[in-house]
Amino acid sequence: MTDTAERRALTREQLLSVYRTMRSIREFEERVHAEFATGEIPGFVHLYAGEEASAVGVCSNLDDRDTIASTHRGHGHCIAKGVDVSEMMAEIYGRRTGSCHGKGGSMHIADLSKGMLGANGIVGGGPPLICGTALAAKIKGTGGVSVAFFGDGASNQGTTLESMNLASVWNLPAIFIAENNGYAEATSSTWSVASDNIADRAAGFGMPGVIVDGFDFFAVHETASEAVSRAREGGGPTLIEMKFTRYFGHFEGDQQTYRAGEVEHARAELDCLRRFAARVIETGELARSDLDAVDAEVATMIDKAVDEAKAAPLPTEADLLTDVYSHY
Amino acid sequence: MARTITYREAINEALAQEMERDESVIVMGEDNAGGAGSPGEEDAWGGVLGVTKGLYHKFPGRVLDTPISESAFIGAAIGAATAGMRPVAELMFVDFMGVCFDQIYNQAAKFRYMFGGKAVTPVVIRTMYGAGLRAAAQHSQCLYPLFTHIPGLKVVVPSTPYDAKGLLTHAIRDNDPVMFFEHKALYDMAGPVPEEGYAVPFGEANVVREGGDVTIVTLGRMVHTSLEAAEQLAAAGVQCEVVDLRTTSPLDEDTVLESVEGTGRVVVVDEAHPRCSVATDISALVAKKAFGALRAPIEMVTAPHTPVPFSSTLEDLYMPDAQRIVNAVKTIAEWTR
Numbered sequence: 001m002t003d004t005a006e007r008r009a010l011t012r013e014q015l016l017s018v019y020r021t022m023r024s025i026r027e028f029e030e031r032v033h034a035e036f037a038t039g040e041i042p043g044f045v046h047l048y049a050g051e052e053a054s055a056v057g058v059c060s061n062l063d064d065r066d067t068i069a070s071t072h073r074g075h076g077h078c079i080a081k082g083v084d085v086s087e088m089m090a091e092i093y094g095r096r097t098g099s100c101h102g103k104g105g106s107m108h109i110a111d112l113s114k115g116m117l118g119a120n121g122i123v124g125g126g127p128p129l130i131c132g133t134a135l136a137a138k139i140k141g142t143g144g145v146s147v148a149f150f151g152d153g154a155s156n157q158g159t160t161l162e163s164m165n166l167a168s169v170w171n172l173p174a175i176f177i178a179e180n181n182g183y184a185e186a187t188s189s190t191w192s193v194a195s196d197n198i199a200d201r202a203a204g205f206g207m208p209g210v211i212v213d214g215f216d217f218f219a220v221h222e223t224a225s226e227a228v229s230r231a232r233e234g235g236g237p238t239l240i241e242m243k244f245t246r247y248f249g250h251f252e253g254d255q256q257t258y259r260a261g262e263v264e265h266a267r268a269e270l271d272c273l274r275r276f277a278a279r280v281i282e283t284g285e286l287a288r289s290d291l292d293a294v295d296a297e298v299a300t301m302i303d304k305a306v307d308e309a310k311a312a313p314l315p316t317e318a319d320l321l322t323d324v325y326s327h328y
Numbered sequence: 329m330a331r332t333i334t335y336r337e338a339i340n341e342a343l344a345q346e347m348e349r350d351e352s353v354i355v356m357g358e359d360n361a362g363g364a365g366s367p368g369e370e371d372a373w374g375g376v377l378g379v380t381k382g383l384y385h386k387f388p389g390r391v392l393d394t395p396i397s398e399s400a401f402i403g404a405a406i407g408a409a410t411a412g413m414r415p416v417a418e419l420m421f422v423d424f425m426g427v428c429f430d431q432i433y434n435q436a437a438k439f440r441y442m443f444g445g446k447a448v449t450p451v452v453i454r455t456m457y458g459a460g461l462r463a464a465a466q467h468s469q470c471l472y473p474l475f476t477h478i479p480g481l482k483v484v485v486p487s488t489p490y491d492a493k494g495l496l497t498h499a500i501r502d503n504d505p506v507m508f509f510e511h512k513a514l515y516d517m518a519g520p521v522p523e524e525g526y527a528v529p530f531g532e533a534n535v536v537r538e539g540g541d542v543t544i545v546t547l548g549r550m551v552h553t554s555l556e557a558a559e560q561l562a563a564a565g566v567q568c569e570v571v572d573l574r575t576t577s578p579l580d581e582d583t584v585l586e587s588v589e590g591t592g593r594v595v596v597v598d599e600a601h602p603r604c605s606v607a608t609d610i611s612a613l614v615a616k617k618a619f620g621a622l623r624a625p626i627e628m629v630t631a632p633h634t635p636v637p638f639s640s641t642l643e644d645l646y647m648p649d650a651q652r653i654v655n656a657v658k659t660i661a662e663w664t665r
Contacts, residue, residue, distance in 0.1 A: 067411065100444035108442040117410060118443065122434050128403020129435060135404055136411035139354065139389065146407075159430070162400035169395055323445035324479050326503035328531075328578050 010221075015280055018060050018217065020294045022052040022273055024085060025076040027302045029248070032075070032092060035306060036252040042094055045106045048076030050215075050247035050263075053272035054179050055080035057220025058147060058240075061228040065144035067115040067133040069126030071179075072107050073246070074119025077149050081116040083109065089305035095312035102315040103323070123184075124157030126150060127176065131163050134172035134231075145231045147175045153184030155198045164205040164239060173231035175224070178241040179214065185250045186258045199241035207237045214242030215270040218279065244270070330522045336515040338489035339379050339454070342496040343416060345525040347387050350414060353500055355380055356392040356401055357418030357454075364393035376420055377456070377515055398428035402453060406436040406505070409451035414500055421463075422455040422471045422509065436505040437480030448503045452496070458511040458549055458599060459636045459647055468636035468643075470548075470600035475507045476576040476609070482530060483577040485509045487551035489519040491574060494528030501527060511549040531578035535587065539567030542657050543587040545610050546597040547573040550648060554597050557653035566661050576606055584610060585618050592623035593663070595656045597648060602630040624663030627656040 010018065029049035035041055048055070051073075059068065059080035070077035078088055083099060091098025092106050099109050110118035117133065120126050130146035137144030154160050155178050167174040178198040180189055195201055202209025212223045220242065227238035245266050249256045280286040333341070347353045361384035362373025374381025384391040394401040398419060405417035419425065425432070432453065439447040459468040476483045482504050486492040492510070499506040536551060537558050546554045551572045558568040569587050573580065588594050594614050598607040607628040614626055629648045637643050 069407075098444070100442060100446070103444050104442040108438075110439075110443040110446065112410060112443070112447055117407070118439070120435075122430055125430065125435060128400045128431055129407035129410070131400060132404035132407020132409070132413075132415070133411040134407075135392075136408040136413045139413065158427075159399045159403065162395075162397035163403070165395060166397055166400040166404060170392070323441050325482070326440065326448055328482075328504075 012285060014060070015285055016290065016294065018056055019276060019286070019291060020298060021056045021080055022217065022276065023294055023298045024301070025049070025052045025055065025079045026273060027298050028075060028079060028085060028089070031302050031306060033248060033252065040310070041092055043105050045092065045252045046073040046250065047246070047248040047252065048073050050245055050266060050271070051179060051181060051242070052076055053217040053220050054177065054214050054242045054244070055149070057217050058177055058224040060221055061224045062115070062145065062147070064115065065137065065142050066146065067117055067130060067144065068147045068149060069117045069130045070119045070149050071126065071151055071154070072119060072121055072123070073151065074107070074109060078109050078111070078116055078119065082114045083111045083116050085301060086305040086308055090309040090312050093309040093312070094314065095309055096315045096319065097312040101319060103319070124150060124154040124159040127154070127160045127163035130174055131166050131170070131172055134167065134174040135170065137173055143232050145173045145175060145228050147177060149177045149179060151184060152178065152180040152182070152189035152193055152198060155180070155201070156192060161201070164202070164207065164237065167237040168206040171234070171236045173234070174237040175227050175231055176237065176239045178239065180241055180243050181246040182262070183246070183250065183258070197241055199239055202239035205239070207239055209239045209241070211241045211243060214244030215266070215272045215275060217272055217276050330520040332518045333489055333521050334515065335489045335492050335510070335517045335519070336377070336379050338493040338521050339496055339510065340381065340383070341521070342493045342500070343380065343383060344386060346497060346500045347383065347390060349525065352412060353414045353416065354390045354392065354408070355383055355416050355418070356394055356405060358394055358396055358420055360418055361391050361393050375418060377512065379510070379515070380418070398424055399431055402428040403431035403435065405451050405453070406431055406449060409436070409449045409505070410439065410447055414450045416452045416454060416500060419453050419455040421467045422457045423466045423469050425471060425474070432475070432505070432507070433478045433481070437478050440504070441480060449505050450503045452499045452506045452508055454508045454510060456512045457509045458513055459631070459643055460513040462638060462640055462643060464638040465635035470631070472507070472509050472576055473600055473605045476606065477604070480505065481577060482506045482575065483509070484530065484575050485548040486574065487514070487548055487572050489517065489521045491528055491534070493521050494526050495530070495574065497525055498527035498529060502530070509548065514549055528574070530575045531580050532574065533580035533583040534572040534574055535569060535583065536572045537568065537570040539569040539591070541567045541591060542569070542593040542595060542661055543591045544568050544570045544595050544597055544653065544657070545573065545584055546570065547576065547606065548599065550597045550599050553648060553650055554653055557650040557657065560650060560654050561657055566657060568657060573606070581613055581617070584613065588614050588618045589621045592621050593660045595627040595629060595653065595660065597629045597653055599631055599648060601633050602628060603633060605630065624660035627660050629653050629656050
C-alpha cells in the first residue's frame with residue numbers, strides 16, 4: 001500500500017489530531033534524547049522517533065474499549081493511546097508525579113485506565129498478555145480489540161509465536177503489530193529473521209499477514225482499520241509488519257557503529273511527518289499554517305512537561321514498600 | 329455441613345462454587361476439559377488428573393482448553409486478569425514453569441509495583457508438585473521456594489482437603505497473583521470439607537498438633553509425614569508441636585516464633601531441595617528472631633540437593649520420611665545448653 005492508495009477519508013479534526021499525536025511523539029523523543037545527554041535522566045531509554053506512523057496509524061483506529069501492550073521502545077505507543085505526556089516525562093525523570101509514581105520508569109510506563117497495558121522490558125512480553133485482554137473482551141462481549149506491538153527481535157521469541165497460534169485457536173479479537181525497524185539491538189533483522197518477511201509467518205498461524213510501509217501514516221491507518229474491523233466483528237487476528245527504521249540507537253548512548261547512513265536518508269526522504277504534511281497540504285485538507293500551529297503548541301507542551309518533571313518531587317522512602325500487593 | 333471428600337474433589341468444588349458466585353471466574357489449561365477438536369467425548373479428561381472434571385458442561389464457555397503453549401495461555405490468564413476477569417489457569421506440572429516463568433515473575437508479579445499501584449492482577453495459577461509417583465526429574469519437583477522469592481506473588485501449599493477448598497476460594501477472591509500448589513500424591517486423600525463455600529485466609533499457619541518438646545514446621549504433603557513422626561515420638565515420650573505453614577508468601581512468622589518460644593527446639597521439614605528453600609528461610613527466621621529461646625541447634629529434614637530420581641529405590645531414599653524426622657527430633661530433643 002502506498003501514499004496514493006485508496007483510503008477512508010479522515011475529517012479535518014481527525015487529521016489535526018493525528019498530526020498532533022505524531023508530532024508530540026517526535027518532539028517528546030527528540031527532547032528526551034537531548035535531555036538524556038545532559039545526564040539528568042537515569043537508566044535505560046529507548047526512543048521511538050521515526051516510527052510514529054505505526055503507533056498513531058494503529059491507535060487512531062482504537063477507542064476506550066481497546067487495549068494495547070507495548071515494548072521497551074514504548075513512549076510512542078503510550079502517547080498514541082492517550083497517556084498523559086507530562087506524567088510520562090515525570091516518570092522518565094523518576095519523579096513521584098510520574099505515571100507510575102517513579103517506580104516503573106521509561107520501560108514500564110502504563111495506564112490501564114487508558115487501555116495501555118504497559119511498556120515492557122521483556123522482548124516478547126506483551127503478546128501473551130493481549131491474548132488475555134482480547135479473551136476478556138470476547139467473553140464480556142465489549143467489542144474491544146487488543147493489540148500487541150512488538151519488534152523484529154520479539155518476532156523470534158516463542159512467546160510471540162505461541163500467542164499468534166493461541167489467538168487463532170481461540171479466534172480472538174487480537175492484532176499483532178511487528179515493528180520491523182531493521183535492528184534487534186545491533187543485529188540486523190535481515191540476519192535474525194529467517195523468513196523473508198515477519199508477515200510471512202502469519203500463514204503458519206492461520207491469519208492474514210500484511211506488510212506496510214511504516215513511514216506512511218495513511219497506509220498504516222488503512223491497513224489497521226481493516227484488521228480492527230475484522231477483529232471487532234469476530235473475524236479473528238491479523239499480523240501486520242511495519243517496515244521502517246528508528247532514528248536513534250537501540251538505547252540512548254548507543255554509538256550505532258553497525259549502521260550505515262540509513263537514518264539520514266530516512267529523515268530526508270521517508271519521514272512520516274514530512275510525508276503526512278506534504279500529502280495533506282497537496283490535497284488541501286490542511287494548510288501549512290495549521291501544521292505550524294500544532295508544532296508550536298506541541299513544543300510548548302513538551303517544554304512544560306520537562307520543566308514540571310525537573311521541578312517535581314522525588315519518591316520518598318515510604319514509597320519503597322508500597323504497592324507490592326493489593327493486600328498482604 | 330461437613331462430609332468427607334477428597335483433596336481433588338475439594339479443589340473442584342471450590343472452582344465450581346466460585347464460578348457460580350462470580351461470572352468473571354474462568355478456568356483454562358491443557359485438557360482442562362479435554363478432547364477439544366477431537367472426534368470423541370468433550371470434557372474427556374477434566375485436566376490430566378481429573379481435577380476440573382465436569383466444570384466444562386456446568387459453565388459453558390468458561391472452561392477453556394489450550395494448546396500446549398504455557399507462555400501464551402499463562403500470559404493470557406494474566407492479561408485477562410488485568411481486564412476484569414478472575415482466571416484460574418492450570419500449569420499442569422510446576423516443573424513446566426521453565427517455559428512460562430517470565431509471564432509469572434516479570435509480568436504478573438510486578439505490574440502493581442511497576443505501574444505505581446494502578447493495576448490489580450487477580451489470577452490464580454494452579455499447579456501440581458511433588459515426588460512419590462515415580463514421575464522422575466521433570467514431573468516431581470517442589471518449586472514453591474522459587475515463587476516465594478518473588479515479591480508480588482502469593483504462594484499457597486495446602487495440605488488437606490479442607491485447606492485446599494478454603495485456600496483456593498480465598499485465592500480466587502484475592503486481588504493479587506497467587507501460585508496454588510497441589511501435591512499430586514494428595515489428590516485421593518479424603519477429609520472433612522463443609523459443603524458451603526468458605527475461605528481460609530492467607531498468612532495464617534495452622535497448629536495441627538500441639539506439643540511442648542519440639543516444634544516441627546512443615547507444609548504440604550510433609551504435614552502428614554510429620555504427623556506420622558509425631559505419633560511415633562509421642563509413644564517414645566517426646567511431644568511435638570506441628571505447624572502447617574499453609575502459605576509461604578505471606579508467611580505467618582508469629583505462629584512459628586510463638587511455638588519455638590515455647591519448645592526451644594525446631595525441626596523444619598520440607599520436601600523441596602535444601603538450598604535457598606522454605607527450610608532455610610524458616611531456619612533463618614528462627615535464628616534471627618527466636619535465638620534466645622533456642623535450646624538446641626535448628627534441624628532441617630529435606631530432600632537432598634539432587635534432581636528427583638526415577639527408580640523407586642532411589643526416590644524412596646530421596647523423599648523425607650517419618651524415620652528421618654524422628655531421628656532429627658530425637659537428636660535435638662536430647663540437646664541441652
